[in-house]
Every structure is written in C-alpha cells, then in structure tokens.
Amino acid sequence: MLYDLRRMPLGGWHPRMSVPQTKALIEQKMESLNGLEQWWVSLLQTGELPPVDKNNRRMVRAAYLFASAKEHNPRNKYLNDTQLGRFMKEMGCEHKSNGKAWCWVMLPLPEARKRWVARAGGEWDWLYSPCDWEEKPSLLDYAMRRR
Numbered sequence: 621m622l623y624d625l626r627r628m629p630l631g632g633w634h635p636r637m638s639v640p641q642t643k644a645l646i647e648q649k650m651e652s653l654n655g656l657e658q659w660w661v662s663l664l665q666t667g668e669l670p671p672v673d674k675n676n677r678r679m680v681r682a683a684y685l686f687a688s689a690k691e692h693n694p695r696n697k698y699l700n701d702t703q704l705g706r707f708m709k710e711m712g713c714e715h716k717s718n719g720k721a722w723c724w725v726m727l728p729l730p731e732a733r734k735r736w737v738a739r740a741g742g743e744w745d746w747l748y749s750p751c752d753w754e755e756k757p758s759l760l761d762y763a764m765r766r767r
Contacts, residue, residue, distance in 0.1 A: 641742035655695025668756035678726040
C-alpha cells in the first residue's frame with residue numbers, strides 16, 4: 621500500500637493546504653502565541669490602547685506601549701524596544717514623532733483586526749466590537765466609576 625500511495629499523483633495538493641479552521645484550532649493557536657502576540661491580541665480583543673495623544677486617538681507614545689507589553693506577560697520580560705518596533709511594523713503601525721516623543725500610530729481597529737486574522741488564519745471572535753480604538757481607562761478612573 622505504501623508503494624501505491626507514494627506513486628499516487630496528487631496534482632500539487634498538500635494536506636497542509638486544506639486544514640479546517642475550527643474553533644479548537646483557533647484556541648490552540650491562542651495558546652501557542654508568543655508574549656508580544658498575546659499582548660497584541662489582548663489589545664485587539666478589548667479595543668483599548670494605553671494613554672493616547674490628545675490630537676490623535678490612534679497615536680500612542682512608544683514608551684507607554686513598551687511598558688504595556690512588558691507588564692502584560694512574563695514572556696516579555698526580556699523584550700527590548702527593537703523587538704517591539706519590528707513587531708509593530710509587522711502589524712502595520714507607523715513610527716512617528718509628535719514633537720515631544722516617539723509614538724506609534726495604529727491602524728484603525730477593524731483594519732488591525734483584519735490584518736491579524738490574515739496573519740493567524742481562522743475566524744476570530746472578538747470580545748468587544750467598537751468602531752475604533754478607545755483609550756484604556758486608568759485604575760483611578762475605574763475606581764471613580766464604580767462609586
């Protein structure tokens with residue numbers, strides 16, 4: 621049988637070309653993400669960014685993003701700004717200065733999510749679907765809202 625299988629013409633087909641994108645496969649992909657990818661998916665899930673620029677709701681200081689990524693996951697313990705920069709460029713973000721500090725300008729949230737799905741594959745269920753990024757509330761804001 622092995623002799624016959626090895627000589628069977630497949631016409632360019634390969635088993636990895638038609639892997640079913642099931643919910644279980646997406647869960648498996650989520651479990652195997654590296655630290656930066658986990659951090660990015662959490663941003664995409666919530667639609668929230670660290671403190672943003674007053675004039676541009678999609679512009680975040682590089683230092684704030686770096687701190688957010690490092691504190692999000694122990695896997696990012698040894699993360700450096702070069703690694704973060706390469707990753708952010710892969711995700712379609714632009715590195716610009718706002719005149720005071722270096723910042724990252726994010727893609728619109730729906731576009732960033734589409735780019736992630738194209739990279740990771742499958743059907744991702746997003747927890748929250750705002751039309752664009754929101755600023756992550758500080759702990760003080762959260763405490764004041766609970767009163």
